[in-house]
Amino acid sequence: MEKYYIGIDLGGTFIKGGVVDSLGNILSCDKTPTESEKGGDRVATNIATLAEKLIEKTGISKTEIVGLGIGSPGMIDSKKGEVVFSGNLHWTHFPIAEETAKRIGLPVKLANDANVAALGETKFGCGKSYDNTILVTLGTGVGGGVVIDGRLFEGYRSAGAELGHAVIMAGGESCTCGRKGCFEAYASATALIRDTKRAMVADKGSKMWEIGGLDKVTGKTPFDYYEVDESAKTVVDNYIAMLGTGLTNLANEFRPEAIILGGGVCAQGDTLIKPLQAFLDKEIFAGEKGPQVKLLVATLGNNAGLLGAAALWM
């Protein structure tokens, strides 16, 4: 008998869900407002209602569903099935897994959203040839997830894999976590935009001013001007060096088979990946004597969370 799974990507604004088979095919998919301002019970009800609708759409029986997985923002205790703390959801110690299970009548597992995305990309995305991977998402911050031997690694009480919050430049740029010099403070899209703006301010003749002003800067800007503007080139080269430094650290500490990069910056494709892979190959511990670490670009996009949440049951 084919088995099915429900994956829920719980966001601050929307709950996205899908019924998934064991090959990662999404049989039905929908979303509904989170309404976290109405409290945790309401969110649990919204998840359950969405899940019932998704099951109905596929025409399969609830008895064929192995379980429901939730990927949630914030600090999670996956063993307890509890959101310990989430600014986005305004929760402290909310037992979302249990509350959802009560309503849907299915067993529920919970994990952090960055972690389940790593599991999704590894099971069903660009990492599916590998059992040992790290997903690093370059967005507003730097998110991370670690898969070891095909299973999610979360650290004690699921508090590990905060890969963006390792200092790579002691005393350096301020990070949102309160420390100075974190990987996130150099490798996030936010950091890339900050450094692009600084470079423009320092170089009034930069061609990057053509975009119309500092408020028009995105992570794409310095890449667009890489070939024609020295300041843009410097920004990108420095970004790649700092991103490469953090990735090499992770390679030495965890030694995965592949590191998967996600987030908007990855739209740069080979312009980003080729020099990064060269940096990593050169800097990695023991060089060619050890197993190499392959850099990949995430392929599942917004579905990584949903698929990874479902994969918590596989």
Add this chain to the structure above:
Amino acid sequence: MEKYYIGIDLGGTFIKGGVVDSLGNILSCDKTPTESEKGGDRVATNIATLAEKLIEKTGISKTEIVGLGIGSPGMIDSKKGEVVFSGNLHWTHFPIAEETAKRIGLPVKLANDANVAALGETKFGCGKSYDNTILVTLGTGVGGGVVIDGRLFEGYRSAGAELGHAVIMAGGESCTCGRKGCFEAYASATALIRDTKRAMVADKGSKMWEIGGLDKVTGKTPFDYYEVDESAKTVVDNYIAMLGTGLTNLANEFRPEAIILGGGVCAQGDTLIKPLQAFLDKEIFAGEKGPQVKLLVATLGNNAGLLGAAALWM
């Protein structure tokens, strides 16, 4: 029936071995020269001969021995039971596990020496209340081992847990691995001695000169003069800040329950541990909202490797 295990600590000069019970009691213990200059087969014979002698000493039967574990320096492929590369042993791709098994007639497991030490301290030393630990050894270099859910984490092809080789100061001090600014280049005893010498050279009036000259400097020197000499105090404070930075990184990435510190510098006890714990508590991601990470000092000394090697079978 009680079960027994043989642990072998394979060093460049000596092979140390012991018969161990499941509680970590060492029933017999001895050492023999490694003789790696005579080739890998000779080393395998020496391990087997030592093991036979150890079994004989205890008076137990070989059938009561579950297996033999070896902790070896160098890059190890523990699945293949092979030393991929070791400068100390002058080996490239030597199948020491198989060669030893042939000679002793027992199953043999192999792992890196820093990794088995972590397992030893976690099963039988100061970490025995915990299932998730990291051992960081502050010696000539910075060695590391990671235990997750009571089992050794080694990374793909056992090439992970190179915890000393993560950059914490991009562009900083040169490291033995070829990178600049590694944790090892700031937190090893070698780094502490380097910085002490630099401080003395820069401060001709430092009381530290009482020791008789730069060649008398050890990792103990700046601690001995901490209370009475400003330069010594600066060296120690900086050392603790950089060591604390690297440890906090590991806490955020792996989130163990405890980090165990080993190596000569730990003889400083609370002078080192108290400010380090305060640093970690302040800097760790999510502060008091997340699970705390306890700093401990290793207690097994030279037996950590032998016990950890035996524990590969437990």
